[in-house]
Amino acid sequence: MKDATNRGQEWFVLVYKLPSEPSRYRASVWRKLKTAGAIYLQSGVAALPADPGAERVMRGISQEIRESEGVACLLRGDAVVDEVGLSEAFDQARDAEYSEVIERCRAFHAELGKERGEENFTFAELEENEEDLAKLEAWFGKIRARDRFGAPLLQEAEQALVSCREDLEVFAASVYEATSHESANH
Incomplete structure (x- = not known):
């Protein structure tokens, strides 16, 4: 509280x-x-x-x-009266938005996992996922800009995005490795 x-x-x-x-x-x-x-x-x-x-x-x-x-x-x-309640309502509104970001981050990880399972290590897939992450980060930036008090889920949402960025870097390394193996075999 x-x-x-x-x-x-x-x-x-x-x-x-x-x-x-x-x-x-x-x-x-x-x-x-x-x-x-x-x-x-x-x-x-x-x-x-x-x-x-x-x-x-x-x-x-x-x-x-x-x-x-x-x-x-x-x-x-x-x-x-109830200034704390007003601030809490404002934080709850931001937390609802941060929850959506966190959920989208889970979906982002699931998408990368699916692509790994299918061994779909292409530059087109990498670019698509980079665009998806950029949109997610831009959306988070808009929420963060209107979060005046630092809602409780702010740090969790920030960490979820860091995790997405790290996962994308690992996926990118797999794409680079797969494409270098393809060009070595041709």
Whole structure:
């Protein structure tokens, strides 16, 4: 459980209402809030730890809501009650994302294992797996950027990616070895 280390943390709280149609406005706002790392306190109420980047995002989303014939009220301040709960909810949201990264890392290892079992040591396969790992690392980078407090699964996700990189290096060595044997036999 979190202690009071985030005491005094200011938050942006966006309270908004959008027309039900067209639904693309609600989807756009939801996507932007999710990308920023905001958590929903309830329908139409989202919170994000305050910093200059968060302010730009929340002001932009507020403007988009108003341009979409909605109503938006953006508040900034301290949590008066249950600040620890708010920080924990924020960490839980990040941990859910880190869990997905960890699961994808397991799938990455399984894919490399399958390729080893089939002895599919080709440069095309290596390149495909390098691209998959680069996407996974970029996704992790986005999550890490919105993880303001260092969620509990951060280190596990980081280690899972290191393990993927190491496994890919071993796979690459197998590809190089297999291709050098092929060229020696021709």
